[in-house]
Amino acid sequence: xxRLASSARLVVVGGxxxxxxxFNWTTPAMFVGTLxxxxxxxLAFFVYLGRRLGxxxxxxxxLGNTVLAASFVCVYGGTMAVAxxxxxxxxxxxxxxxRGRLTLWLGRALPYVxxxxxxxxxxxxxxxxxxxxELAPGELLALVPVFLAGIxxxxxxxxxxxxxxxxxxxxxxxxNVAASLLLLLTGANIPASALPGWMAVGRALPxxxxxxxxxxxTEGSGPAELLPYLGWELAVGLGYATLACLLxxxxxxxxxxxxxxxxV
Amino acid sequence: xxxxxxxxxxxxxxxFHVRSGWLRTRRTETIAARGISFEVRSGELFGxxxxxGAGKTTTIKMLNxxxxxxxxxxxxxGHDVVRDPxxxxxxxxxxxxxxxxxxxxxxxxxxxxxxxxxYGVDPRExxxxxxxxxxxxxLAGREKERVEGYSRGMRQRLHIARGLLNRPSVxxxxxxxxxxxxxxxxxxxxxxxxxxxxGTTVLLTTHYMAEADELCDRIAVIAGGRIRASGxxxxxxxxxxxxxxxxxxxxxxxxxxxxxxxxxxxxxxxAVEERGQAQLVIxxxxxxxxxxxxxxxxxxxxxxxxxxxxxPTLEDAYxxxxxxxxxxAAGSVRAPA
Numbered sequence: 207x208x209r210l211a212s213s214a215r216l217v218v219v220g221g222x223x224x225x226x227x228x229f230n231w232t233t234p235a236m237f238v239g240t241l242x243x244x245x246x247x248x249l250a251f252f253v254y255l256g257r258r259l260g261x262x263x264x265x266x267x268x269l270g271n272t273v274l275a276a277s278f279v280c281v282y283g284g285t286m287a288v289a290x291x292x293x294x295x296x297x298x299x300x301x302x303x304x305r306g307r308l309t310l311w312l313g314r315a316l317p318y319v320x321x322x323x324x325x326x327x328x329x330x331x332x333x334x335x336x337x338x339x340e341l342a343p344g345e346l347l348a349l350v351p352v353f354l355a356g357i358x359x360x361x362x363x364x365x366x367x368x369x370x371x372x373x374x375x376x377x378x379x380x381x382n383v384a385a386s387l388l389l390l391l392t393g394a395n396i397p398a399s400a401l402p403g404w405m406a407v408g409r410a411l412p413x414x415x416x417x418x419x420x421x422x423x424t425e426g427s428g429p430a431e432l433l434p435y436l437g438w439e440l441a442v443g444l445g446y447a448t449l450a451c452l453l454x455x456x457x458x459x460x461x462x463x464x465x466x467x468x469x470v
Numbered sequence: 471x472x473x474x475x476x477x478x479x480x481x482x483x484x485x486f487h488v489r490s491g492w493l494r495t496r497r498t499e500t501i502a503a504r505g506i507s508f509e510v511r512s513g514e515l516f517g518x519x520x521x522x523g524a525g526k527t528t529t530i531k532m533l534n535x536x537x538x539x540x541x542x543x544x545x546x547x548g549h550d551v552v553r554d555p556x557x558x559x560x561x562x563x564x565x566x567x568x569x570x571x572x573x574x575x576x577x578x579x580x581x582x583x584x585x586x587x588x589y590g591v592d593p594r595e596x597x598x599x600x601x602x603x604x605x606x607x608x609l610a611g612r613e614k615e616r617v618e619g620y621s622r623g624m625r626q627r628l629h630i631a632r633g634l635l636n637r638p639s640v641x642x643x644x645x646x647x648x649x650x651x652x653x654x655x656x657x658x659x660x661x662x663x664x665x666x667x668x669g670t671t672v673l674l675t676t677h678y679m680a681e682a683d684e685l686c687d688r689i690a691v692i693a694g695g696r697i698r699a700s701g702x703x704x705x706x707x708x709x710x711x712x713x714x715x716x717x718x719x720x721x722x723x724x725x726x727x728x729x730x731x732x733x734x735x736x737x738x739x740x741a742v743e744e745r746g747q748a749q750l751v752i753x754x755x756x757x758x759x760x761x762x763x764x765x766x767x768x769x770x771x772x773x774x775x776x777x778x779x780x781x782p783t784l785e786d787a788y789x790x791x792x793x794x795x796x797x798x799a800a801g802s803v804r805a806p807a
Contacts, residue, residue: 212590215587215593216587216588219583219587220584220587220588223576223580223583223584223587224584226575226576226580227573227575227576227580227581227584228573232575294570294572294573294574295568295569295570295571296570296571296572296573298536298564298566298571299564299571299585299588299632300588301536302534302535302536302559302562302564303559303588303589303590304556304559304560304589304590305587305588305589305590310588461536462535462536462537462538463538464486464487465486465537
């Protein structure tokens with residue numbers, strides 16, 4: 207079997223098995239409650255709050271929160287995909303694998319990307335129907351790459367948090383803070399222009415540029431004008447993916463050198 | 471001609487530095503292995519015995535590439551464990567004892583499928599290899615059950631199947647029978663013996679002397695991070711050939727009794743095992759001596775059950791070696807700098 211095909215198997219087959227093994231929310235009740243119902247209710251909360259306070263129209267909140275719906279599955283899923291290995295005592299068996307680390311770890315993000323696509327599609331579909339938001343076919347088409355870029359970027363962010371979880375015992379505390387930061391700083395619910403200047407650090411977070419792109423779409427921007435947003439979003443994702451790989455490599459080496467990970 | 475070596479450890483040492491506290495940082499240093507050297511021939515079943523904290527797992531982790539040695543070198547099938555870890559990993563299997571190390575939410579079959587991917591088992595071979603291993607470890611027919619419902623013995627057998635997926639030439643078994651019931655332990659020993667018969671080199675750590683005696687071609691006893699003795703089980707037993715063993719079943723023996731028994735003139739070593747409500751006091755005594763009366767005087771007031779005289783076993787040899795190591799360590803601590 208070719209090396210490429212073997213790596214592809216590790217990403218696809220290995221990634222799906224790892225998803226079932228490590229993702230805590232695969233039961234129907236957890237999946238529906240946490241990944242489908244919660245983002246939808248949050249979206250509804252901000253739509254009604256926005257109407258009451260007159261901050262922005264429904265489209266602003268529906269699209270922003272649809273992008274943000276990906277955050278739960280990507281942030282917590284990515285964290286579980288790596289950090290749970292330590293929790294379940296399987297890390298030693300993983301580190302003894304002779305396979306390349308890039309495919310081994312990055313492959314784990316794939317199921318969460320697919321999962322987030324489903325969540326985003328569901329959230330957008332239901333919210334458009336419930337809140338009677340009009341989206342032209344051209345706008346819908348333009349939203350597809352925007353959502354995808356945000357999801358991929360956020361999955362890489364989740365892997366970074368997971369990598370931290372190999373060392374930090376309470377990584378879900380970090381994941382909670384990260385999810386709250388995304389809620390506050392991505393501009394999904396508070397226009398970026400209304401935030402204090404120092405909160406521009408949100409630009410280094412995933413989803414921020416995708417949220418900005420959705421707002422540009424509703425303001426009538428064409429495909430060419432969306433490219434910078436997509437570029438930045440993917441660049442942020444690439445940055446996190448690189449950071450995740452470096453951290454995983456560093457922690458694995460550190461574990462061999464100092465015995466810092468509970469490998470067995 | 472020199473036999474081909476599967477494992478070569480030369481002067482392996484490992485020091486752990488632990489830092490604790492935020493404001494007042496405290497650094498502690500633990501030496502887990504101090505110059506460990508041994509060789510395992512290809513196809514040999516080699517036992518590494520020692521008390522808890524002796525350095526067995528640390529040694530195994532250095533050999534299987536999970537830990538870097540602080541000093542010394544090691545090669546597995548000719549590959550240096552520090553410079554060429556991937557080559558080592560492709561050729562070894564590692565089985566550790568206990569409940570952890572498997573994905574509880576997956577079935578046994580999915581666990582093995584996943585580790586097949588991780589250990590690079592050819593996809594065309596995966597199905598037949600997994601079926602073969604499930605048969606070998608006696609889990610055929612139960613492979614579609616989630617691991618969370620498995621007993622400890624079943625988990626242990628699944629650990630072994632996982633460790634064999636990539637047809638390793640060298641298999642590390644770190645206390646594989648810990649917590650396993652006697653029937654499952656017997657099946658486990660049979661599986662290990664079959665593997666060794668088939669030519670797999672096995673490095674086994676265990677606390678069970680009968681297991682080591684039955685399985686191992688050679689044994690090294692490790693204590694305090696050093697190898698204290700090595701040889702075949704028969705060679706190790708000769709260390710206590712000049713002794714007899716007196717076993718006393720006693721109810722309520724405490725440290726004072728143990729100290730007084732140890733001080734009896736003909737007693738060379740002593741071990742105490744918990745046996746339910748009772749304790750089994752095992753006295754290694756000079757050959758021909760009969761300290762029964764003296765021992766009963768020491769145990770006066772306690773209920774004493776069965777008293778048996780027997781030949782020394784590997785366990786007695788092990789106790790003698792470990793006790794000697796403890797005495798020498800205590801002596802070196804007491805010695806002036």
